Amino acid sequence: MKKIIIALSIAFSFVIPSIAFADQAACEAKAVSKDGKPLYGAAKDASIKKCMGGAPADNGCEAKAVSKDGKPLYGAAKAASIKKCEGGK
Numbered sequence: 001m002k003k004i005i006i007a008l009s010i011a012f013s014f015v016i017p018s019i020a021f022a023d024q025a026a027c028e029a030k031a032v033s034k035d036g037k038p039l040y041g042a043a044k045d046a047s048i049k050k051c052m053g054g055a056p057a058d059n060g061c062e063a064k065a066v067s068k069d070g071k072p073l074y075g076a077a078k079a080a081s082i083k084k085c086e087g088g089k
Helices: 002-030 041-051 075-085
Strands: none
Touching: 002 041
């Protein structure tokens, strides 16, 4: 029984990283700009992170963090707006 458990744990240790690598490879293939050119550097990293689900979950408050003229807020203003939207948590 121990041998079976050890064999399965070894097999899973090779399978799980290869699945994650396959997901990352698919996300890298999708990391292209609007005109179809591949992204590089921080833009590529951000695109891959968003594709793999590493981006923070959008609960609606972040989408509502806009100024009076409709432009997105940044920095402290954005943080204050999100905090107010979430109820001051």
